[in-house]
Amino acid sequence: MVIKVENLVKRYGDLIALDHFNMELHEGEVLGLLGPNGSGKTTAINCILSLLKYDKGNIEIFGKPMSPDAYDIKRDIGIIMQNVAVFEELTVYENTDYFCGLYVTDKKKRRALVDEAIEFVGLKDFKKFYPKKLSGGLLRRLNIACGIAHKPKLIILDEPTVAVDPQSRNNILEGILRLNKEGASIVYTSHYMEEVEQICSRIIIMDKGKTIAAGTKDELKSMIKAVEKVTVEVYQPNEGVLTGIRSLNNVISAEFDGEMLVVKCGKGSHNLMMILEHLKANDILFGKVYSEPPTLNDVFLEITGKELRD
Amino acid sequence: MQVYKAFFKIIKKNLIEISIYLLVFLFFAILMTTTGSDRQNIGFEETKKNIAFINNDKESEIVAGLRDYLSEKANIVEIEDDAEKLQDALFYRKVEYIVRVPAGFSDDFLSGKEFQLEKTTVPNSTAAIYMDSLINKYLNTASIYLKYSDSASQDEIIKNIKKDLEAHTQVTVNSFNTKKANGQKYMYYFNYMAYSLFSVMILGVCAVMIVYNKTDLKRRNHCAPIKTRNINLQLLFGNLSFALIAWALMVSTSFIFYPKQMFSLNGLLFLLNSLVASVTFLSISFLISNIIKSKNAMSAAANVVSLGFCFISGVFVPQEMLGETVLNIASFTPTYWYIKANIRIAETVEFSMKHLKPIFTDMLIVLAFALASVTVALVIMKQKRTSEA
Numbered sequence: 001m002v003i004k005v006e007n008l009v010k011r012y013g014d015l016i017a018l019d020h021f022n023m024e025l026h027e028g029e030v031l032g033l034l035g036p037n038g039s040g041k042t043t044a045i046n047c048i049l050s051l052l053k054y055d056k057g058n059i060e061i062f063g064k065p066m067s068p069d070a071y072d073i074k075r076d077i078g079i080i081m082q083n084v085a086v087f088e089e090l091t092v093y094e095n096t097d098y099f100c101g102l103y104v105t106d107k108k109k110r111r112a113l114v115d116e117a118i119e120f121v122g123l124k125d126f127k128k129f130y131p132k133k134l135s136g137g138l139l140r141r142l143n144i145a146c147g148i149a150h151k152p153k154l155i156i157l158d159e160p161t162v163a164v165d166p167q168s169r170n171n172i173l174e175g176i177l178r179l180n181k182e183g184a185s186i187v188y189t190s191h192y193m194e195e196v197e198q199i200c201s202r203i204i205i206m207d208k209g210k211t212i213a214a215g216t217k218d219e220l221k222s223m224i225k226a227v228e229k230v231t232v233e234v235y236q237p238n239e240g241v242l243t244g245i246r247s248l249n250n251v252i253s254a255e256f257d258g259e260m261l262v263v264k265c266g267k268g269s270h271n272l273m274m275i276l277e278h279l280k281a282n283d284i285l286f287g288k289v290y291s292e293p294p295t296l297n298d299v300f301l302e303i304t305g306k307e308l309r310d
Numbered sequence: 311m312q313v314y315k316a317f318f319k320i321i322k323k324n325l326i327e328i329s330i331y332l333l334v335f336l337f338f339a340i341l342m343t344t345t346g347s348d349r350q351n352i353g354f355e356e357t358k359k360n361i362a363f364i365n366n367d368k369e370s371e372i373v374a375g376l377r378d379y380l381s382e383k384a385n386i387v388e389i390e391d392d393a394e395k396l397q398d399a400l401f402y403r404k405v406e407y408i409v410r411v412p413a414g415f416s417d418d419f420l421s422g423k424e425f426q427l428e429k430t431t432v433p434n435s436t437a438a439i440y441m442d443s444l445i446n447k448y449l450n451t452a453s454i455y456l457k458y459s460d461s462a463s464q465d466e467i468i469k470n471i472k473k474d475l476e477a478h479t480q481v482t483v484n485s486f487n488t489k490k491a492n493g494q495k496y497m498y499y500f501n502y503m504a505y506s507l508f509s510v511m512i513l514g515v516c517a518v519m520i521v522y523n524k525t526d527l528k529r530r531n532h533c534a535p536i537k538t539r540n541i542n543l544q545l546l547f548g549n550l551s552f553a554l555i556a557w558a559l560m561v562s563t564s565f566i567f568y569p570k571q572m573f574s575l576n577g578l579l580f581l582l583n584s585l586v587a588s589v590t591f592l593s594i595s596f597l598i599s600n601i602i603k604s605k606n607a608m609s610a611a612a613n614v615v616s617l618g619f620c621f622i623s624g625v626f627v628p629q630e631m632l633g634e635t636v637l638n639i640a641s642f643t644p645t646y647w648y649i650k651a652n653i654r655i656a657e658t659v660e661f662s663m664k665h666l667k668p669i670f671t672d673m674l675i676v677l678a679f680a681l682a683s684v685t686v687a688l689v690i691m692k693q694k695r696t697s698e699a
Contacts, residue, residue, distance in 0.1 A: 046529075049532075049533055050532075051529050051532055051533070068532070069537070071535035071536070071537070072535070074533060074534060074535040075535040077533065079530065079533045081526060081529065081530060083526045084526070085524075085526035085527050085529070085530035086527075087316065087319075087320070087521060087527070088521070089319060089320040089322075089323035089324070089521065090316065090319055090320075094316075094319060098312050098315075098316050099530070099534070101312040102312055102531070102534035102535070102536050103534060103535060146530075
């Protein structure tokens with residue numbers, strides 16, 4: 001077990017930020033902490049890293065209790081903070097060297113590690129650049145280089161793709177998967193469900209400081225009734241159309257979103273054909289048609305009654 | 311030593327801003343050395359005053375001798391013997407002293423009778439006192455010759471008087487309490503150093519501490535396997551090294567400009583006093599760095615605190631020219647005591663405990679400011695730590 005968190009409680013006055021939160025990270029796993037802003041993801045990370053004192057609970061990393069002075073544990077942890085934490089006055093190389101130097105004292109070894117980390121995040125051509133000269137995406141990559149240069153066994157990434165362009169985001173996500181392949185266990189927090197779905201082998205969905213669901217993405221999706229979402233563009237939407245669709249077998253819900261008819265269906269074959277035939281039989285004109293499996297947002301919506309991005 | 315190394319990399323990035331104060335200081339130091347002279351403070355130079363000499367007596371040898379003697383010590387201005395013109399000359403300072411030889415003066419003087427020379431002067435004029443003493447000196451000498459050399463002719467008496475009054479004695483003043491003049495110039499050098507050193511210290515220390523006090527970086531450092539005490543210790547060494555380098559740079563130029571004075575006990579005391587002040591400036595800078603959060607605030611603090619402290623303490627304007635209220639307020643600043651110690655050092659020629667005690671007392675007061683600043687800074691840091699946890 002890499003991380004084991006049991007019954008973690010953290011209060012800010014009357015506000016309960018973490019309410020008996022539990023978490024386990026196994027070796028070689030990419031664990032996603034998914035939840036809307038303010039759900040307690042960052043608080044949980046800060047408690048795990050002993051940056052915050054907590055009111056109750058136990059935290060173990062690599063089988064040992066975590067504390068602010070557990071330096072032997074800290075030595076094997078790489079942290080990439082939500083906010084970019086680098087020195088404006090130091091170049092890309094100097095920044096990476098500084099943070100790596102806090103873990104690795106051997107100069108020669110460090111030089112190789114720093115070069116490797118800079119190359120890994122694709123900043124080889126920007127070694128002598130100061131952070132001010134880097135774009136948002138490159139700055140995030142520098143933040144990652146500083147966190148992983150010492151080759152940690154455990155990497156904690158707290159929303160590393162916030163305010164990053166899609167191309168840089170893909171680079172970062174690919175990099176995380178590469179780090180995992182190289183043997184690092186990873187905790188990845190985000191409120192972007194697509195990212196979590198893309199890279200995490202196991203996911204914990206959080207809300208109001210609690211774990212509301214945990215498992216692989218397939219396990220999570222199987223927790224809800226809907227297995228297919230059909231969206232049809234209808235030219236003359238009216239209440240009669242909805243009543244007709246709702247009466248069909250396997251249809252769990254049907255709603256209009258503007259001109260788009262959104263139908264959620266349960267387990268069954270040919271759900272899409274069934275809906276289209278019904279529309280055709282009733283002379284209802286339709287245009288674009290989509291069919292997709294449920295997302296983590298649907299899981300969150302069904303469990304909490306609100307959307308992840310609310 | 312990652313933190314220590316990063317400290318100087320941050321300083322390097324802010325070097326231009328810091329160097330401005332160093333360059334300004336060097337400029338003033340050179341200016342002070344190359345311009346102005348303190349000759350008037352260390353020597354005596356005779357100046358000639360303008361006087362009028364009116365003779366209502368006959369042109370005797372004694373009157374001529376007196377006129378000749380006075381003309382050697384003053385400029386005799388020719389003015390018509392008219393009451394209004396003579397008063398105008400005094401009013402417009404054409405002359406500062408008018409001596410009138412009354413009729414019958416020569417006969418009265420030679421026969422030993424009482425006589426009176428008339429004089430008109432500018433009120434409260436030092437020239438009048440000086441001219442009185444010259445006339446008295448001449449006539450007293452003449453009286454002595456008349457009294458004791460009955461056979462000598464007037465011509466011989468005048469020659470003897472002239473010979474006597476030409477004699478000069480070399481006077482050397484040995485002061486055991488003050489040699490203010492000698493220390494003045496390099497005292498100003500060290501006084502002005504307070505401003506530059508203070509500014510450099512605030513800019514340097516704040517530039518680094520603002521970075522290390524950033525919440526994100528602080529948290530990131532806490533995640534690393536390095537003790538907070540270790541980070542703080544490296545920062546402390548960084549601050550001390552920076553202070554020492556800044557001080558050494560500034561005092562090193564004093565050895566170029568004032569080599570003779572610097573290799574003396576006074577020079578040593580100046581060095582010690584400035585070193586003590588450096589420690590205090592460092593502590594105050596450390597306190598400021600815990601209060602301010604941005605670089606803009608840093609520049610403002612460097613100007614307001616250092617300039618403000620220095621202005622009321624007598625760095626730019628001598629303390630004796632500042633008002634009592636200003637000095638009372640200034641006594642709550644370390645720069646005031648630093649300047650005070652500098653003044654005492656400049657005046658010291660005898661290095662006994664009696665004379666050194668007040669200097670060391672001033673230095674201890676300056677150090678007390680350092681202690682107070684560090685204490686307040688530590689309290690602020692603890693409060694911040696508690697609120698962050």
